Amino acid sequence: MGTPEQHRSLLSTDDLTDADLRAVVNRGADHAAGRPGGTRALAGDIVGVYFRMTSTRTRTAFSSGALRLGAQIVAYGPDDLQINTGESSEDTGRVFARMLDVIVARTGLPQQELAAWADPERLCVVNAMTAEEHPTQALTDLTTLKSRFGGIDGLRVVYVGEGNNTAAALALTLTRFPGVRFELRTPSGYGLTKDIRERAEEHARRSGASMVERHDMDALPHDTDVWYTTRWQTTGTSKPDANWRDVFAPFQVTRQLWEHSPKAVFMHDLPAHRGDEVTAEVLDGPTSIALDQAENKMHSAMAVLEWCRGAELTA
Structure with missing residues (x-):
């Protein structure tokens, strides 16, 4: 003891x-x-x-x-x-x-x-x-970033998908590292909660990081270091909108995201549903470090x- x-x-x-x-x-x-x-x-x-x-x-x-x-x-x-x-x-x-x-x-x-x-x-x-x-998931993700890039300060991370508990934990941690640019692209009505967003923005002001959340997939940033997504059906939850898949469809991670960020890696907290939030080509492709992330x-x-x-x- x-x-x-x-x-x-x-x-x-x-x-x-x-x-x-x-x-x-x-x-x-x-x-x-x-x-x-x-x-x-x-x-x-x-x-x-x-x-x-x-x-x-x-x-x-x-x-x-x-x-x-x-x-x-x-x-x-x-x-x-x-x-x-x-x-x-x-x-x-x-x-x-x-x-x-x-x-x-x-x-x-x-x-x-x-x-x-x-x-x-x-x-x-x-x-x-x-x-x-999901605090232990964020610590896993930061461990993976540290192992992959040698550090976290200054990284550009783009999260695509629902503003769920994984997105919340990422927002509350990445914004504490100087120079990090964290961007979320979440479907309208499925973004971060007001409380999480305000806490993360306060961390960013204090550390010198930045965070922005948009509800579209237009004008995506170039030179991204990490594309990150999670499955659309978060464990233990359900969607109130029967047509939610139509809202989420534009937020699928495909190889097109690598057009202006050829060196970016792909992260996913797993389990994954190929063909929903991410294509099999990306999840099982050479840029994916999802299994390293799982081991970490x-x-x-x-x-x-x-x-x-x-x-x-x-x-």
């Missing part, structure tokens, strides 16, 4: 200072490059992994990452806990705090309810995705777990 000061929670990327953010990303990139090698920072810890919603990459990443760091795992499926019989979320969190060191959770609960579980003296809580934000979820998860448990990481 760790000491009280070693129980830090990651509910939003805004829980990380700028130095913490860079340190976690750098550590994830180090893990990806095999540099830490053999660290057992979580030896003796018990990590709960609780997923009430589907997950391939995030669940596997945190499970395998925790095991590689020396922890033991308690895994919970969607029907395993007494929450299903009426126990309150608060009581469930109190019990977790008495028996676990870390809980990684994708529950469908609002972010503030996860926050109620966090206990700086007993329990780290890692938000493995809520409707509002484990390396980034290890960095997150180390940070939660108080490891001294270098920015």
Whole structure:
């Protein structure tokens, strides 16, 4: 078990200072490059992994990452806990705090309810995705950018598609790196929420980054470093408009986007639906680093777990 000061929670990327953010990303990139090698920072810890919603990459990443760091795992499926019989979320969190060191959770609960579980003296809580934000995905993406480009400052990233929880997390992190130009092209009515946009714009003003959101695919920027998209049907959500596919159709990522950005790479948080948000030619083509991105979820998860448990990481 760790000491009280070693129980830090990651509910939003805004829980990380700028130095913490860079340190976690750098550590994830180090893990990806095999540099830490053999660290057992979580030896003796018990990590709960609780997923009430589907997950391939995030669940596997945190499970395998925790095991590689020396922890033991308690895994919970969607029907395993007494929450299903009426126990309150608060009581469930109190019990977790008495028996676990870390809980990684994708529950469908609002972010503030996860926050109620966090206990700086007993329990780290890692938000493995809520409707509002997907913080560990953004850290994975930054780890991938760091590994690919050697740094993040000054990159030009264009996100195409719904302003969902992945887009929100990207907006809240990329805007904290000086010189980054982050552009979103989102269908009308499916953009970032007002809260996320305002928080990201404040980060950009402070850091010297820039962010712009448009609801069309006209006048796309040249010399883009990264094209990024996510699937149109975000996990656990549905569209209120029966004709939503017609609205999304112009936002498909195709090879035409590379006309003025021939050196750009393609990123996707997966799972992907070829023929919807991206063509197979792009997803399976030479510019795609989506599978590197997926692998980096484990390396980034290890960095997150180390940070939660108080490891001294270098920015």
